[in-house]
Amino acid sequence: xxxxxxAVTPRWWGILGFTVAFxxxxxxxxxxxxxxxxxxQAAIALLxxxxxxxxxxxxxxxxxxxxxxxxxxxxxxSMNGTYRxxxxxxxxxxxxxxxxxxxxxxxxxxxxxLFVLNRGWVPANGDNSAPAETPPLPTGNVAVTVxxxxxxxxxxxxxxxxxxxxxxHTDTIDTAYDGDVYVGWYGRLATESPATDAGAPWEKxxxxxxxxxxxxxxxxxxxxxxxxxxxxxxxxxxRGDVPTERKVRRRRxxxxxxxxxxxxxxxx
Numbered sequence: 001x002x003x004x005x006x007a008v009t010p011r012w013w014g015i016l017g018f019t020v021a022f023x024x025x026x027x028x029x030x031x032x033x034x035x036x037x038x039x040x041q042a043a044i045a046l047l048x049x050x051x052x053x054x055x056x057x058x059x060x061x062x063x064x065x066x067x068x069x070x071x072x073x074x075x076x077x078s079m080n081g082t083y084r085x086x087x088x089x090x091x092x093x094x095x096x097x098x099x100x101x102x103x104x105x106x107x108x109x110x111x112x113x114l115f116v117l118n119r120g121w122v123p124a125n126g127d128n129s130a131p132a133e134t135p136p137l138p139t140g141n142v143a144v145t146v147x148x149x150x151x152x153x154x155x156x157x158x159x160x161x162x163x164x165x166x167x168x169h170t171d172t173i174d175t176a177y178d179g180d181v182y183v184g185w186y187g188r189l190a191t192e193s194p195a196t197d198a199g200a201p202w203e204k205x206x207x208x209x210x211x212x213x214x215x216x217x218x219x220x221x222x223x224x225x226x227x228x229x230x231x232x233x234x235x236x237x238x239r240g241d242v243p244t245e246r247k248v249r250r251r252r253x254x255x256x257x258x259x260x261x262x263x264x265x266x267x268x
Contacts, residue, residue: 003234003238006237006238015234022226029219030062030220030223031216033219036210036212037213040045046071047073047074047205050075051074051147053075055078055079056075056077056078057142057207058077058115059111061075061148062182065182065183065184067184068157068185070150072148073149075144077148078143079107079143079144080105080109080110080143080144082139082140082142083139084108084109084138084140085177087134087137088120088163089107089130089131090104090105090165091166093121095121095122095123098120098124100123100128100131101124102120103121103199104165104200106177112179112180114181115182115187116187117144118187118202121199122135123202130164135174136190144187144189146187146192147188148167148185149187151168151170151183151185152169153196154166154169154171162221170185189202
């Protein structure tokens, strides 16, 4: 049978449909990887643009405690106030010494609003149930600069004992304390005056775009390989290299005839 006549048979139409569906799925997965790469590149560009920009007052950049603009992430802002109550510790955080805690504190600003500060990483005790160190908060008025970071999501089913929290979910912190808390942002401490002991200082994050480009190209190669395999199999069957059911039956029949002739010769 000719190549084109074979290609339009119902069986090969079905194989072609499966090949096209496989290619569409591969292209979709490749595009997903391209989108993830674009998101990673945007995060890198935002970090490089904002992290080392000049410091500005918090109220000059953020308009109200509910305002949030993701393009301001990593900006360095300054504020003045006094620390309120005891610090709270975020559980299960990796740091210079392994798994530990991050120390959070509420800064009562001069306008009566509250801002959540992350004062750095501290090591855990032997069973990781509590911090091994608890740096005291400075008393009186302090001037701080922080890098803005979006609040984290709340994780369902995760809880923590008194004095600890599972994630830096600013809305939960807002409901736990009497005051108007900034719920869009918290801050990673950069400087504090007067300077006091705090957790391990924050360093500029190192971001990379990951292997998304190579993964995307691999999915496109898989799509092309699907069509190559379809064409290879179609040509192979059109040339008769793949035995059909009729040929198989015929070959078995010939073998049966030879066996019968051999048996007859032996019987003489």
